[in-house]
Amino acid sequence: MMSADISTANNSYDIVIVGGGMVGISLALLLADQHNWKILLIEAQAMRNASEVTYSPSFDARSTALSWSSRKIYQSMGLWPELESSLSDINQIHVSDYGRVGITRIDAKAANVDALGYVVENQRLGAALLGKLDSSLVEFRGATRVQAVKPLISGMQLTFDDSHSAHAKLLVIADGAGSSTAQALGISSQTKAYQQSGIIANISLAKPHQGVAYERFTDQGPLALLPLTHFQGRPRSALVWTLPVDKAEILMQTDDQEFLEALQERFGYRLGAFEAVGERLSYPLALTTASEQVRSNLVVMGNAAHSLHPVAGQGFNLSLRDAASLANILGDHPETIGELATLQRYYSEQSADQRNTLLFSDNLPRLFGMSSPVVAMGRNCGLVAMDLVPPLREQFARFGTGMNAVGVRHG
Template sequence: MMDFDLVIVGGGLVGSSLACALRHSGLRVGVVEAVAANAPSHPSYDERVLALSLGSRRIFGGIGLWDAMRADAEPIRQVHVSERGQFGFARLAADEEGVEALGYVTPARSIGQALEACLRDATDTVEVMRPARLVGLRQQPDGWNIEISVAGSSRLLRTALLVAADGGDSALRRRLGLAVHEQAYGYDAIITTVTPGRPRPGVAFERFTDSGPLAMLPMTGGRWSVVWTARDSDTAGLLALDDTAFLQALQQRFGHRLGRLARPGRRIAYPLRLLLAKQLTGPRLALIGNAAHTLHPVAGQGFNLGLRDVAELADLLADTRRTGQDPGGHAVLAGYRQRRRQDQANVAALTDGLARLFTNPLPTLRLGRNLGLLGLDLLPPARHALARRFMGIGGRLPRLARGLPLDGGQATHAADDSARITQTAS
């Protein structure tokens, strides 16, 4: 029987981020991951890029990983929002908010590589068990007894806290019978990259169309990542197009703000859905990341929301070592539930509302949302409030979200950003 303070089921981007955040906390952390260490790539470290918010950059800075992924991260200095064929538009700008960038477009693979390197260096406090499969669970008054199969051999674990970080189809959440609110949108996200003829470095576009948002995100090397929301009935046809026909369809959808689009990359499609766990915690159990919430990709909030889960839970757990509290006790779980529930609900409502509002064809709604975009562009207080929401820096922030390491070391330069933002807002 191996003893841990917490066992994280799921070693993807969110689960590994929590393990790395706690590597200097003095807690003994176990990670149970289904993918082998020598696998060509982790399924969550795929070809996607992630629009990391300023708050997420700070979290990775506090964990000590931002420098490892910085070279592949393209800053977003302006966001241009519009509706195809309509008059409304709005712009958010980093210089108005007093920051270097509103966010950073970063390949998931680069984030995964930084996390893997961290885990390799943290073997004194973090044990990663893979390829592993959960075989049995038994709840005890002081924790959980877990049986896993690792490369065909059975191992028994004991932990004070169990963390579900195994994605939207969480096997652990289903095994424990935790209810969710789930709704399919009937749309897919088609992901690819293109190279524009007239690049605008640092500018991201969110263009709403009759089938949903089309995002164009700047990447390093002069490329742009495409996140095209399409009706699921149209997905197969779009994937089957040759490169020339696909570029023509994309150009007609997006327009010519970046000139002529060329050199499309490999296309991948993901079904879109809304999923919210009705319970964030259970007896000595916490849900984080997509296991707790899976969102529409509009405004790129899903992974950033999961990292804020990591920051809050890591903050609470790091203090248990100093204060002698139980890592799986009521204080930690109640604190996590209280700190995270409202943010999760607000972001889910925002992304779901935007996705539905901008696909509604009613003329009165179309007029109203375009007037709303113009009003947003003309009203600085409204722009600041929306920018802070999307940057993930509103309200009370845990240490990692302020760029502060959990072990009390030196802060990253995120503290300077905080001062500038405060001055701008005032």
């Protein structure tokens, strides 16, 4: 039920964003230089300083493959130059199947793009994003949680755990999968658990990776090694290793040497011998979607709206396209930022992109993750066919770059 408006000038904002992860900060930056909006960004975790961004889950030891569409968006925000020294270009994607001969190589040149993607360590992305946040345009409050949220006639009323409150014409919820803020408003989330975990770690290599991203499909799940910038002169790749939950738990208990041996056995020697492994983290993998994304004065965004299997490296790229689309539409309709019609315009612009990306991310591990010999033979032919049929390959490559996306207007 809606309550009466109790806002004051001090605590009244045009836009409040809950969640200062990759998506929340990116959206704040996209909105910051438009229409002098008064913007508040709330993050549950404490921030030490902008150059040391280590809070999780957004800015932990993971790396992110940014797509071409993300590059365009960050370029339009003037963020790309700050990121460039932290990025490793993906010049080729090498797709293979454990124990079978089918190999597909997707080249940036063949797809007629500069690169198929750009890999950045999340902490460096976080440092660049926070470094760009201008406190005169966005009020950032760390170590603050939303305690209560209430729809009003003219917006949303928020109460924080430090007993402060705020009124927002538009509330954007970007506080991650299974969002507690969305739940407080009666928005549920559906979760499809993959019964798998994703282990991530940085791996030091004996041989340079030459900008090749490896996707290897095994009977236990896909494994990716993405090229990273060198560290102390040594080549590195970022590992995302998807495994059944029990197998991942066992691997997380092994010492570094045992872990590297197990990885080498699964991956082979295309990158030479694996020399060292950095911090290991394990994530339970699930497809989570929110039951609603827009209401009057409300948008649910990022992992709070849709959290995907990481195998195709699409989750953040999709959310950044969502954020750019929302920022464009709000910028075009500054007088009606909380109105349902404006927010529905955003959702209808992005829904096809969301649907396609969800389906792609959901199907890919299933297609390549089955162990039946018949399916295995079929998918092997599929990989070989993809190698022989350029349009198929190109489609795969272009999907990875985000070029097929609907609604990328930024830049």
